[in-house]
Amino acid sequence: MLKGINQWCYPEGTPLEKVFEYSRDAGFDAVELNLNSDDGVGLTMNTTKEEAExxxxLAASYNLKLRSISTGLLWDTALSDPSESIREKGRVVVEKQLELASFMGIDTILVVPGCVTEEVSYEECYARSQDQLKKLIPLAESFEVAIGIENVWNKFLLSPLEMVRYIDELDSEFVGAYFDVGNVLQFGYPQQWIRTLGKRIKKIHVKDFSTSVGNITGFVPLLVGDVNWDKVMDALKEIGYDDTITSELTPYKLDPRPLAVDTARNMGAIIEHGTIQSQKAKG
Structure with a gap:
């Protein structure tokens, strides 16, 4: 597996050269870039093919791979929004992700499909987001870039069975799950989600979560929370997942570099310990 780190693990405004330098020095194999608004660092809605290349x-000069693109823009332009014009703006965001991924040799983008709110019912979120994704599938298939639907704290797709149904109804090999291990711990067990989603999983996010806190402030550094990493790694091996696992954590306040170092070390321990436990089981 490749060890990856999301650009959000560094303070907002950190130059890409520093993102890549810190990531390489910490021992990461890959960086996940984010599609930002026009004044953001790195990929934006105005990034050209030449700039993306x-x-x-630049990443290659630091011996780093680029394996996926995420974005926070869909929180403000949700594919489930009551306004058709806002839903269309969200679709344009995903189109830009797909386009940039095709330019950059990236095979997966992360998409938050929508949000259930007091104004948007579960049924409306389901139908509207699927409708927008159906319009995006031809572009994803033409670029051969997968749309990875992420499980997030959006009051939507709250069980692995439902996520399977949602993905399968879209009926494309270029739509799958971008599974976040830490995001389900308050509601279930990530190893069970992994086995149920199976080959639908395109990419993996890792973070840890303290169930004793039990709210959005419960996300903690890797190995500090309650994720059973041995069981998670066993489940990933069972489904044959051997792609990138990407950390997505809140930056340290004083200095961004220690977070990268700590996270890469902890990810290495998770991978190594999972391998040892697997070998013991076989022996």
Whole structure:
């Protein structure tokens, strides 16, 4: 497996050169870039093919791979929004993710499908988001870039069975799950989700969560929370997942570099311990 780190693990505004330098020095194999608004660092809605290719070359100069693109823009332009014009803006965001991924040799983008709110019912979120994704599938298939639906704290797709149904109804090999291990711990067990989602999983996010806190402030550094990493790694091996696992954590306040170092070390321990436990089981 490749050890990856999301650009959000560094303070907002950190230059890409520093993101890549800190990530390489910490021992990561890959960086997940984010599609930002026009004034953001790195990929934006105005990034050209030539600019994207220069970013690929810059990452390569630090011996780093670019394996996926995420974005926070869909929180403000949700594919489930009551306004058709806002839903269309969200679709344009995903189109830009797909386009940039195709330019950069990236095979997966992360998409938050929608949000259930007091104004948006569960049924409306389900139907509206699927409708927008159906319009995006032809572009994803033409670029051969997968849309990875992420499980987040959006009051939506609250069980693995439902997520399977949601993905399967879209009926494309280029729509799957971008599974976040820490995001389900308050509601279930990530190893069970992994086995149920199976080959639908395109990419993996890792973070840890303290169930004793039990709310959005309960996310903690890897190995500090209650994720059973041995069982998670066993489940990933069972489904044959051997792609990138990408950390997505809140930056340290004083200095961004220690978070990268700590996280890479902890990810290495998770992977190594999972391998040892697997070998013991076979022996």
């Amino acid at each position: 220069l970013i690929v070359a």
